[in-house]
Amino acid sequence: MPQDTQRTLGRDAQRNNILAAKLVAETVRTTLGPKGMDKMIVDAMGDVVVTNDGVTVLEEMQIEHPTAKMIVEVAKTQDDQVGDGTTTAVILSGELLKNAEHLLDQNVHPTVIIKGYGLAAEKAQAILSEMAETITAADKDKLRNIITTAITGKGAEASKEKLADILLEAIETVGLNKDDIKIEKKTGGSTEESELIKGIVLDKERVHSSMPQKLGDVKIALLDCAIEIKETEADTKIQVTDPSQLQAFIDREERSLKEMVEKIVATGAKAVFCQKGIDDIAQYYLSKAGIYAARRVAKSDLEKLARATGATIISKINELTSLQLGYAGTVEEQKIGDEEMTYIKGCRNPKSVTILLRGGTTHVLAESERAIKDALGDVVAALESGKVVGGAGAAEMELAKKLREYATSLSGREQLAALAFADAIEVVPRTLAENAGLDPIDMLTELKARHDEGIKWAGLDVFEGKVVNSWEKGIIEPLKLKLQAIKSANEVAQLILRIDDVIAGGSKKAGPQMPPMGMGGMPQM
Numbered sequence: 001m002p003q004d005t006q007r008t009l010g011r012d013a014q015r016n017n018i019l020a021a022k023l024v025a026e027t028v029r030t031t032l033g034p035k036g037m038d039k040m041i042v043d044a045m046g047d048v049v050v051t052n053d054g055v056t057v058l059e060e061m062q063i064e065h066p067t068a069k070m071i072v073e074v075a076k077t078q079d080d081q082v083g084d085g086t087t088t089a090v091i092l093s094g095e096l097l098k099n100a101e102h103l104l105d106q107n108v109h110p111t112v113i114i115k116g117y118g119l120a121a122e123k124a125q126a127i128l129s130e131m132a133e134t135i136t137a138a139d140k141d142k143l144r145n146i147i148t149t150a151i152t153g154k155g156a157e158a159s160k161e162k163l164a165d166i167l168l169e170a171i172e173t174v175g176l177n178k179d180d181i182k183i184e185k186k187t188g189g190s191t192e193e194s195e196l197i198k199g200i201v202l203d204k205e206r207v208h209s210s211m212p213q214k215l216g217d218v219k220i221a222l223l224d225c226a227i228e229i230k231e232t233e234a235d236t237k238i239q240v241t242d243p244s245q246l247q248a249f250i251d252r253e254e255r256s257l258k259e260m261v262e263k264i265v266a267t268g269a270k271a272v273f274c275q276k277g278i279d280d281i282a283q284y285y286l287s288k289a290g291i292y293a294a295r296r297v298a299k300s301d302l303e304k305l306a307r308a309t310g311a312t313i314i315s316k317i318n319e320l321t322s323l324q325l326g327y328a329g330t331v332e333e334q335k336i337g338d339e340e341m342t343y344i345k346g347c348r349n350p351k352s353v354t355i356l357l358r359g360g361t362t363h364v365l366a367e368s369e370r371a372i373k374d375a376l377g378d379v380v381a382a383l384e385s386g387k388v389v390g391g392a393g394a395a396e397m398e399l400a401k402k403l404r405e406y407a408t409s410l411s412g413r414e415q416l417a418a419l420a421f422a423d424a425i426e427v428v429p430r431t432l433a434e435n436a437g438l439d440p441i442d443m444l445t446e447l448k449a450r451h452d453e454g455i456k457w458a459g460l461d462v463f464e465g466k467v468v469n470s471w472e473k474g475i476i477e478p479l480k481l482k483l484q485a486i487k488s489a490n491e492v493a494q495l496i497l498r499i500d501d502v503i504a505g506g507s508k509k510a511g512p513q514m515p516p517m518g519m520g521g522m523p524q525m
């Protein structure tokens with residue numbers, strides 16, 4: 001091995017890895033729940049992020065430690081798969097490892113812990129699915145509860161009802177495909193002024209000020225090609241011997257641009273959204289024809305426009321016909337804050353909508369966006385499987401109780417591991433209590449008592465500091481959030497427990513730069 005290789009073996013390796021995982025969990029722990037605090041992360045460039053969102057905290061921190069990075073991956077997976085529950089997934093991972101460490105201290109072998117955790121994790125999926133309640137798109141109140149549960153405690157909390165209205169209407173309009181809901185942010189105004197646009201809002205102005213600023217009953221063309229003369233590939237030089245030749249050349253260019261615009265005009269299009277550039281001369285002819293045009297529209301926006309207006313995206317102007325045009329009630333340039341934006345509204349049967357978020361500063365807006373994305377993820381997850389559970393620690397308390405019952409069916413040491421797993425699940429209600437300044441022991445004792453009485457959704461109202469029925473209180477979360485969090489937490493815990501040898505390689509640079517091995521001598525070790 002190269003000289004600067006470091007090796008850690010056995011219990012030391014395990015201890016180090018568990019410590020790193022626990023530290024990551026510790027970092028986000030205080031952000032959990034409605035009473036969780038925010039974090040302010042300042043990067044090397046001095047850019048500031050203020051957030052309560054687990055995955056955002058960890059991504060912004062740019063963690064280097066390899067084991068810690070594995071925990072960060074758990075948060076990212078949770079974010080991809082559900083969108084919400086990132087803090088939960090991370091603190092669960094940390095707690096599973098912490099409890100595993102206690103077992104290691106009692107000389108329980110890692111493979112036994114891994115086995116017991118595996119059994120418990122599998123059983124947990126079944127128990128949770130069993131206890132879940134059903135929900136359909138018609139349960140508007142419950143859907144609203146899911147949204148407000150996700151937003152409670154975040155920066156946007158004061159406007160959670162308004163945001164819930166917007167989200168519900170958005171989903172009603174376009175269905176459950178998250179990609180069809182575009183979120184556009186504009187500073188200025190308050191969160192309360194956020195709105196749902198049935199159509200698309202583009203962060204773009206019209207290319208030419210003499211184009212109409214507002215059009216009604218608009219046929220729309222979408223182009224992913226430029227309205228420009230193609231530049232020749234190689235650097236060509238044009239030899240002009242007298243001025244008339246130059247003029248002829250310019251005239252020819254101008255003529256082809258004019259023809260391109262005429263083709264567009266002939267289709268009846270009144271608005272053109274172009275993914276690439278629009279030549280100045282083409283801009284002139286377009287505005288003369290009374291056409292509204294915007295250029296350098298993002299590909300993703302063009303696709304959303306296609307779904308919203310029913311237009312087909314065209315790659316060659318020659319191929320454009322009236323059949324590929326879409327429709328919008330209005331296309332209008334509007335000033336929001338101090339920026340111009342294009343509103344494409346009144347689409348018939350839009351398959352794509354925009355949530356225009358407003359907020360005083362970019363920090364407020366960024367945190368509102370994260371909150372609304374969490375809520376959107378939760379509603380989609382809830383409706384996709386039609387299953388939800390009570391929040392505020394209720395699902396976790398019930399799960400822990402049922403897991404303990406299950407553990408008694410296991411043999412000695414595996415039973416210990418399964419019990420440790422059950423204890424770990426309670427980290428959620430315990431942390432909710434701690435973050436609300438409540439006594440976790442008192443609260444957990446009372447929660448246990450209620451669950452033993454058969455109140456399965458007994459959870460912790462962190463505002464009133466007492467045990468309530470979370471379902472009745474409307475604290476509701478998708479089943480998938482809990483399933484995914486436990487699944488990934490268990491996977492990463494097992495992964496880390498399996499490691500008993502950490503070889504931190506000699507710097508990578510050393511490899512390729514080593515002198516070639518000749519007969520004469522081996523490279524210096």
Ligand code: ADP
Nearest residue numbers: 031032033054085086087088391392393460462
């Ligand atoms: P995560 O990143 O894991 O989603 P959050 O900070 O969003 O973390 O906190 C989620 C936790 O807060 C969940 O356990 C949820 O049940 C709980 N929670 C949400 N609303 C309430 C409430 N009103 N009272 C108590 N707990 C709540």
Ligand code: MG
Nearest residue numbers: 084085150374
């Ligand atoms: Mg959340």
